[in-house]
Amino acid sequence: EAGVAQSPRYKIIEKRQSVAFWCNPISGHATLYWYQQILGQGPKLLIQFQNNGVVDDSQLPKDRFSAERLKGVDSTLKIQPAKLEDSAVYLCASSHLSGGASGELFFGEGSRLTVL
């Protein structure tokens, strides 16, 4: 079975520019997550979708970050305008059930963002 696909793998932008990341979860997985992982830290949950509805976005900086999951499959995470502190790896994960039936999420390889 194909894993979680993310693109681009790497992106370098200047502050105040915008960027978008794309995620295609494992087929049939209803729950999709976006995490932000700053170097040396654990993944921080930004937003969780169940099908195309938002379950939790309490940690999403909504003044600059937005995410959507149209048709309950692919998802896009956008940052506009970017700040230096947004430099991180953006990880997409999916699971069949919310939180994973056994706590198991399947992660993509991530999109590494550098903001200059």
Next chain:
Amino acid sequence: GQSLEQPSEVTAVEGAIVQINCTYQTSGFYGLSWYQQHDGGAPTFLSYNALDGLEETGRFSSFLSRSDSYGYLLLQELQMKDSASYFCAVKGTGGKLIFGQGTELSVKP
């Protein structure tokens, strides 16, 4: 709110046994997961405990005590390839998975 604490670094030698502890505070708790992440790689699932006790999967075991809000990951017969970061993660209300800051394990020859 939710918080998890785990040691930032652990060092051990090949063939040894190492234990990585995790304590948590959470408003809703359904289980504790463990993930491994190699440098530049994606986190990969290792184990999950929903109930008290020990779960064993090959060289790796995970333990949970809900009354103590405590768990640990036990790695036996350490190999060089086990050098990685290990994260505990709490499964909370709504299936939210909150990660700790990670423990960097260095395995020396």
